[in-house]
Amino acid sequence: MASQTLKEKVLQSVNKLEDDSILQGLLNYIELESDNDSIYEFDDVQLQSIEEAKQQVKEGLTQSHSDVNKEIEEWLNK
Structure with a gap:
């Protein structure tokens, strides 16, 4: 097109x-x-979420993409 x-x-x-x-x-x-030259600045809530996510990764509190997709499928089919 x-x-x-x-x-x-x-x-x-x-x-x-x-x-x-x-x-x-x-x-x-x-x-x-x-505006490819600009720098994105996170607000305090976003920064806190990022820090929480980093901590979850350090603690091994993660799931694989396929596991998450399975959970979503199960939830959608209820």
Whole structure:
């Protein structure tokens, strides 16, 4: 698909959106991708989550991708 046609389809889809959270997500993604020189800064909540995740890895509290997928399948099939 030509870039111009693709852009037109994207714009049409965006114009139909009413969900602010989706629009905000799209804007965040576009801004992130268009500004490759910027440095992303985490807020305090994000930094705390990262530290908790690091600690979980150190303690061996992890699951494989396939195990997680199995759990999701089981949950979805209930």
